[in-house]
Amino acid sequence: MTAPPAATPAAPALVLDGVAKSFGPVVALRSGSLTLRPGSIHALIGENGAGKSTLVKIIAGLYQRDAGTFEYLGEPVDFGTTAESKGAGIAVIYQEPTLFPDLSVTENVFMGRQPTLSLGRIDKRAMRAEVVALFEQLGVHVDPDRPTRGLSIADQQLVEIAKAMSLDAKVLVMDEPTAALSGVEVERLFGVARALRDEGRALLFISHRFDEVFDLCDTVTVMRDGEYISTSAIADTTVDRLVREMVGRDVTDLFPKTVAPVGDVLLEVEGLTRTGVFHDVSFEVRAGEIVALAGLVGAGRSEIARAAFGVDPYDAGTVTVAGRRLAGGDPAAAMRQGLALIPEDRRRQGAVLDSGIARNVTLTIRDRLTRAGVLTSAAENASAREWAARFEVRAPSLDTLAGTLSGGNQQKVVIAKWLATEPRVLIVDEPTRGIDVGTKSEVHRLLSDLAGQGLAILMISSELPEVLGMADRVLVVHEGRITANLTREEATPEAVMYAATHDVEVAR
Amino acid sequence: MASTTLTPTTSRTYRDFQRPRWQRMLLTREMAVVAALIGVIAFASVAVDNFASSITYTYLFLDVAAILLIALPMTLVIVTGEIDLSVASVVGLSSVLTGTLYQAGLPFAVAALLAIAAGAVAGAINGFLVTVVGLPSLAVTIGTLALFRGLAVGLLGTTAITDFPDSWRDLVTNKIPGTPVPAIIVLVVVLAIVFGWLLHFTPFGRGIFAIGQSKEAAHFSGVRVGRTKLILFILSGTVAALAGIYYTLRYGSARGDNATGLELSVVAAVLLGGVSIFGGRGALHGPIAGALLIGAMASALRLASVTSDVINVITGTLLILSVVSPSLLAWAQSRRARRRGKKEGEDPASADPRPAQAADATVARRSTMGEEEQ
Numbered sequence: 001m002t003a004p005p006a007a008t009p010a011a012p013a014l015v016l017d018g019v020a021k022s023f024g025p026v027v028a029l030r031s032g033s034l035t036l037r038p039g040s041i042h043a044l045i046g047e048n049g050a051g052k053s054t055l056v057k058i059i060a061g062l063y064q065r066d067a068g069t070f071e072y073l074g075e076p077v078d079f080g081t082t083a084e085s086k087g088a089g090i091a092v093i094y095q096e097p098t099l100f101p102d103l104s105v106t107e108n109v110f111m112g113r114q115p116t117l118s119l120g121r122i123d124k125r126a127m128r129a130e131v132v133a134l135f136e137q138l139g140v141h142v143d144p145d146r147p148t149r150g151l152s153i154a155d156q157q158l159v160e161i162a163k164a165m166s167l168d169a170k171v172l173v174m175d176e177p178t179a180a181l182s183g184v185e186v187e188r189l190f191g192v193a194r195a196l197r198d199e200g201r202a203l204l205f206i207s208h209r210f211d212e213v214f215d216l217c218d219t220v221t222v223m224r225d226g227e228y229i230s231t232s233a234i235a236d237t238t239v240d241r242l243v244r245e246m247v248g249r250d251v252t253d254l255f256p257k258t259v260a261p262v263g264d265v266l267l268e269v270e271g272l273t274r275t276g277v278f279h280d281v282s283f284e285v286r287a288g289e290i291v292a293l294a295g296l297v298g299a300g301r302s303e304i305a306r307a308a309f310g311v312d313p314y315d316a317g318t319v320t321v322a323g324r325r326l327a328g329g330d331p332a333a334a335m336r337q338g339l340a341l342i343p344e345d346r347r348r349q350g351a352v353l354d355s356g357i358a359r360n361v362t363l364t365i366r367d368r369l370t371r372a373g374v375l376t377s378a379a380e381n382a383s384a385r386e387w388a389a390r391f392e393v394r395a396p397s398l399d400t401l402a403g404t405l406s407g408g409n410q411q412k413v414v415i416a417k418w419l420a421t422e423p424r425v426l427i428v429d430e431p432t433r434g435i436d437v438g439t440k441s442e443v444h445r446l447l448s449d450l451a452g453q454g455l456a457i458l459m460i461s462s463e464l465p466e467v468l469g470m471a472d473r474v475l476v477v478h479e480g481r482i483t484a485n486l487t488r489e490e491a492t493p494e495a496v497m498y499a500a501t502h503d504v505e506v507a508r
Numbered sequence: 509m510a511s512t513t514l515t516p517t518t519s520r521t522y523r524d525f526q527r528p529r530w531q532r533m534l535l536t537r538e539m540a541v542v543a544a545l546i547g548v549i550a551f552a553s554v555a556v557d558n559f560a561s562s563i564t565y566t567y568l569f570l571d572v573a574a575i576l577l578i579a580l581p582m583t584l585v586i587v588t589g590e591i592d593l594s595v596a597s598v599v600g601l602s603s604v605l606t607g608t609l610y611q612a613g614l615p616f617a618v619a620a621l622l623a624i625a626a627g628a629v630a631g632a633i634n635g636f637l638v639t640v641v642g643l644p645s646l647a648v649t650i651g652t653l654a655l656f657r658g659l660a661v662g663l664l665g666t667t668a669i670t671d672f673p674d675s676w677r678d679l680v681t682n683k684i685p686g687t688p689v690p691a692i693i694v695l696v697v698v699l700a701i702v703f704g705w706l707l708h709f710t711p712f713g714r715g716i717f718a719i720g721q722s723k724e725a726a727h728f729s730g731v732r733v734g735r736t737k738l739i740l741f742i743l744s745g746t747v748a749a750l751a752g753i754y755y756t757l758r759y760g761s762a763r764g765d766n767a768t769g770l771e772l773s774v775v776a777a778v779l780l781g782g783v784s785i786f787g788g789r790g791a792l793h794g795p796i797a798g799a800l801l802i803g804a805m806a807s808a809l810r811l812a813s814v815t816s817d818v819i820n821v822i823t824g825t826l827l828i829l830s831v832v833s834p835s836l837l838a839w840a841q842s843r844r845a846r847r848r849g850k851k852e853g854e855d856p857a858s859a860d861p862r863p864a865q866a867a868d869a870t871v872a873r874r875s876t877m878g879e880e881e882q
Contacts, residue, residue, distance in 0.1 A: 024526070311727060311728055330732075331727065331728065331729075331730040332730040332731075332732055334730075335730045341728065343728050348722065348724050348725065349724055349725055349728045350725065350728070351725060352718050352721045352722045352725045352726065352729075353721070353722065353725075354721040354722070354788055354789075355717070355718065355721050357522075358524075359714065359717075359718075362714075363714060363718055363726075363729045363731070364729050366711035366714045366715075367711045369711075370710065370711055373705075373709075373710065374705070374709045374710070375709055375710055375711055375713075375714065377524075381524045385522050388520070388522055389520050389521070389522070392520050393520075394520075395522065396522070396523065396526065397522055397523040397525055397526045398522050398523070398524050398525070399524070399525045399526055400526065417729070
């Protein structure tokens with residue numbers, strides 16, 4: 001059922017066919033099929049909930065399949081643990097690397113299999129020498145002796161890749177590695193990936209960015225609703241075709257921005273400063289406006305948003321919502337004034353994964369649902385049912401644990417939980433990160449509608465097309481300062497990128 | 509509005525719960541403990557001489573009353589992922605304070621109220637060190653366990669105050685007319701209702717669970733994490749002091765070493781009752797059944813002339829089994845699912861979600877996540 005190989009005729013390194021996995025009543029993967037060949041970079045794309053991550057976790061040995069076949073290097077295999085798959089030569093690099101922050105780079109590369117001298121002493125010199133050699137081969141400049149704490153995500157991924165190479169991994173899986181990387185870092189990662197391909201390794205690359213898929217990969221497999229849809233050579237396909245296959249329908253206008261009448265100032269930030277993180281940040285957002293906070297990863301955009309909402313403290317400045325000054329460091333007080341923050345990391349900050357959908361959606365409005373001092377599941381379920389249906393969250397019941405939902409459905413739950421507070425000002429931090437095209441345009445349409453209803457929206461985004469497509473105004477942050485305040489007309493890709501990389505104060 | 513997302517649709521409907529009501533009510537860890545309790549009582553009533561008598565029940569209740577009282581706030585503390593090991597020392601401190609203040613001429617009620625206030629202060633000290641200073645509660649309360657006990661013994665030395673008004677002593681130990689149940693159980697029931705309401709039927713309680721499941725997500729959702737924990741530690745200290753007064757009256761003796769080691773019985777009862785030591789999971793009736801189970805077993809074994817060492821071994825084994833069983837069940841379930849998947853190959857969706865194992869899956873998932881994603 002897999003399509004003929006496109007690039008190389010070499011025997012496949014890894015073949016999955018008809019693989020299925022479910023968690024209780026939730027079917028995560030109906031029928032996944034994938035053929036990876038040595039010397040090839042294979043893209044795996046699909047909407048959230050299409051089953052990509054589940055497939056990867058089965059390859060990694062983290063989950064065990066319920067059905068289907070799994071062959072590795074021509075042999076049927078059955079990985080019970082991640083150690084087994086690692087030992088066999090399969091390395092998985094996650095979006096967020098899993099290093100030990102207090103150990104050195106070298107120690108992380110050799111974690112659990114340090115070379116030893118007599119009496120079981122660890123051979124530190126041999127370890128270091130190999131890491132230096134690996135980094136040279138990869139063209140990476142990271143100090144092998146420094147602790148991994150404080151390394152950028154891009155560098156942490158390179159450490160993971162070095163670890164995979166030192167294990168002589170035959171198959172390297174990268175699960176959305178570029179989601180948190182800047183342009184330069186992405187290029188560097190791609191260089192490393194191509195070098196690994198040329199050594200004859202098989203790479204699997206999961207991404208939501210089509211330009212990257214077309215730039216890097218030679219073959220692409222599309223999944224939808226937990227099922228295999230197609231495999232084709234990159235040269236033989238187009239973005240339009242892939243999008244159609246992913247969503248099963250045509251997606252029109254990715255950024256359905258409508259202009260809303262602009263009203264009063266609802267969010268006013270004045271001189272906000274947190275020493276060493278951001279400095280003298282001032283801006284305002286009016287009713288009906290979508291203001292984007294653009295800039296490079298690490299410029300301090302999320303930190304500004306978090307401080308404004310009160311999750312993080314700040315040293316100086318004021319935040320005013322609808323004319324009322326907020327007490328700093330108190331999210332509950334900010335919520336009472338009508339401020340909502342949809343955070344960047346939905347798994348850690350957005351949703352309570354061990355809790356059900358209903359409890360998640362109603363966590364922010366639990367005071368409001370209390371009658372005569374009593375909060376019942378019935379009241380929570382009634383409210384949550386409406387929100388879940390409104391966003392078409394895919395789940396069988398309201399007590400389905402949020403952790404078992406796909407990324408896109410988790411994001412829907414998080415958005416619902418914040419819209420339930422009926423905010424006047426909505427801060428969204430990377431609202432479409434790691435989200436498929438279909439849900440993405442739904443989120444964009446939603447933001448546009450909310451602005452039309454008179455909400456003030458502050459949107460943090462690392463995707464330039466999203467910023468330019470959605471925003472009425474663009475604030476650019478560079479190293480903790482706002483370096484530009486651009487109108488929709490002024491906001492060209494060049495202007496935004498210039499301000500994002502230069503210290504000059506263009507405006508304000 | 510042309511939007512599809514903002515208009516409620518009827519295309520999707522949701523059941524409230526995955527499992528029918530009777531399964532949610534009965535097939536839980538808490539009910540397993542209740543069943544074990546009923547089993548032990550039934551078995552002991554038949555097999556152990558003198559167990560099925562009103563005097564046995566009276567002493568059973570008198571023995572477990574202090575554990576029951578302290579287990580109530582302890583459950584809430586443990587659900588947030590914290591622990592309070594200083595409770596038994598607060599019992600001792602409160603006992604000594606009540607005794608010395610009463611001996612110094614204060615009316616008993618005033619002495620008791622001051623002791624309860626001291627318990628609240630002790631809890632506030634724990635809470636301050638945990639929430640404001642940011643130390644782990646395990647370390648903090650091991651420290652205050654020694655500190656409060658030291659204060660208690662230091663205040664009174666090795667002597668005991670034994671001269672308490674009979675009217676107060678009778679108030680807690682006298683039986684409710686027509687039953688073998690001592691009056692202190694009325695207080696236990698009232699507080700159980702209060703804490704049950706607080707944990708399961710208030711926004712505050714939802715916050716407690718959210719903190720235990722994900723402190724960060726709770727903080728981002730406007731749950732006041734620090735304040736919630738501080739309140740719980742104060743409640744824990746206050747109720748422990750109340751238990752100290754009960755202890756004093758029941759044994760008619762205020763001593764510095766009263767209730768030494770009681771914190772372990774309390775924690776054992778809470779964990780046996782299905783509360784997760786990692787936080788985020790539990791229901792108040794579990795620890796209540798857990799405390800009664802431990803008490804009933806100890807009482808039956810004592811009547812059967814089993815020595816206290818053996819009783820401790822049995823209690824400890826039971827506790828370990830209860831803590832380990834969810835992981836074992838999850839492991840067995842995943843093995844079974846794999847084998848079935850390989851044999852039948854098709855339609856894994858029909859795999860019946862077994863009762864009590866949804867929660868176990870959570871435990872299993874948490875441990876794999878800790879390994880792979882942190």
